[in-house]
Amino acid sequence: MSEGLTDSEKFVNSISERAFLSLWTHPNPIGKKGKELCDCLIVCGIHIVIISVKDIKYKDTGDEAGWNRWIKAAIDKSASQIWGAERWLNSANEFTRQDGRKVELPPKEERIIHRMSVSLGAQRRVMTKSGDLGNGVVHVCDEFSLGAIFGLLDTITDFVGFLTQVESLISRANIIFSGGGIEDLLAIYLLNNYSFPYEEAELLVIDDTIFEGFLDSDDYKAIQKSYETSYFWDRLIEHFIDDLLTDGMFEHGTGQVTSNQLALVQMALQPRAFRANLSEAFSEFLQKPELKIASRVVMGYRNTAFVFHLGPSSDREARVQELGLRCLVVRGRLPDVKVVVGISRDKLGPSEVGYSHDIAYIDLPEWGDELEQQVQTIQEELGYFANASWTRKPPSA
Incomplete structure (x- = not known):
């Protein structure tokens, strides 16, 4: 693992490697002019997941100024880094890892790219902002949702399958998280056989108790039991x-x-x-x-x-x-x-x-x-x- 990583980047890369295995997880890959492309790149088959990590301590100013300052530093800058990496990848056929090994990218016409911002430091005191942030859908994880997403979706196919379904849902409905985050969407997705039962919905308000209820359910215990082998x-x-x-x-x-x-x-x-x-x-x-x-x-x-x-x-x-x-x-x-x-x-x-x-x-x-x-x-x-x-x-x- 690259020596130049921050503690939060090391943590994200460690759980990425645990979920997607070391061959397909690339911390701090090198992009244009020898500069860091993003914090973590996952490449397996035709799938590419671009991950940016920002750990910004939230300072409560008592008004919206504190919220906006944190969102700009933790989410907007993260999304900007992701889109910049995506632009470079769109013109590249390979990239170089920190250890010097070159990794071939899937054919341009077949690639499926997903964007993930790991935005830490607010401790749920700022409402999660996720969706199309200007140049495509960015999935935003925080301290609470990070472990849930990587822990329960710990194969590349399960992971990108969920991201794809969320992207489809965002394209047809406005999603508001009522105190929670993307982990509550994950619980709904798993409880409905890897899909979302909202074909006609235009507005969804997602309650923050769904994921906690799922972890206490017999369904969750049955899933974990079936995966032991x-x-x-x-x-x-x-x-x-x-x-x-x-x-x-x-x-x-x-x-x-x-x-x-x-x-x-x-x-x-x-x-x-x-x-x-x-x-x-x-x-x-x-x-x-x-x-x-x-x-x-x-x-x-x-x-x-x-x-x-x-x-x-x-x-x-x-x-x-x-x-x-x-x-x-x-x-x-x-x-x-x-x-x-x-x-x-x-x-x-x-x-x-x-x-x-x-x-x-x-x-x-x-x-x-x-x-x-x-x-x-x-x-x-x-x-x-x-x-x-x-x-x-x-x-x-």
């Missing part, structure tokens, strides 16, 4: 990040990403509910040797298929080759699946050479006769799915 998936991603950042994931000479990074992006794009399903399937696959199967196929978010495979570390070259072929066969057998990610590791138990993981990635939008013949040959000669199990039904999004 999902953090195995996070640890698996971080394992690959630690392993592959120093072992060829990034081709520094060309600046191009490798298939390993693309595989990790697909793993990171899995929402929390899907991570729970994937984690349970993988754990069951590892812990039930009596099933005598070498692979298992599980459907993930947006028709991404995951192939779990077991093979010894004693011959990793053969294991990687087999994993890739199994992924290719899955792509051929499931016409709706374009992307397949394979994960291979040793069986549980003793090992003479230690333990390791391998990862594979296939993205084939088109499927021709030649590939079809290859898949048929693989299946006939190797019988890959005579000892494979399938889990096709994904959890509700």
Whole structure:
């Protein structure tokens, strides 16, 4: 983490890394003429989240002058920094991290940008200002909403899904927070199956007790319980990040990403509910040797298929080759699946050479006769799915 961060910036970046993992969280990235672009940039898949942090102590003057002074310093300046970063990003194809590593940005025509101001110091003595602040919607978090947003929306897909729904709501309704903040909107969103039940509303006054009530509810306890197993998936991603950042994931000479990074992006794009399903399937696959199967196929978010495979570390070259072929066969057998990610590791138990993981990635939008013949040959000669199990039904999004 960058040494030049303030305490509040360090805190925001730490919870960002915890939520979105280290590979996609970039503290104090470098922009135009070597200057700091923003306080934190999150880039994963086609999503970019620009975060600006301002920690301004509110001074109560007894009139609106104190309010306006704090809003200008904590929110308006934050929004200005965000819009400035966005203008630079709109003309850039990559940026440089503080550690010198270059990060490729998603294609300009595909990018989805979200703006977040973390405005601290008022302790809710100033009414939260959020929405379109002049050059697009800026989501404003304070001391009370920060932990709620990053804690309950701790995958990039869940996070940007909420921001997108809020942006849509703001486009059709005026929102007034009655003493609370964006965390009360979050509670409404989660209680209504990741949506807002306000299609016809033009004015919404959001009460400040909604989020507190949600935390005390059985719904919240059920959500937390259902996600307990999902953090195995996070640890698996971080394992690959630690392993592959120093072992060829990034081709520094060309600046191009490798298939390993693309595989990790697909793993990171899995929402929390899907991570729970994937984690349970993988754990069951590892812990039930009596099933005598070498692979298992599980459907993930947006028709991404995951192939779990077991093979010894004693011959990793053969294991990687087999994993890739199994992924290719899955792509051929499931016409709706374009992307397949394979994960291979040793069986549980003793090992003479230690333990390791391998990862594979296939993205084939088109499927021709030649590939079809290859898949048929693989299946006939190797019988890959005579000892494979399938889990096709994904959890509700």
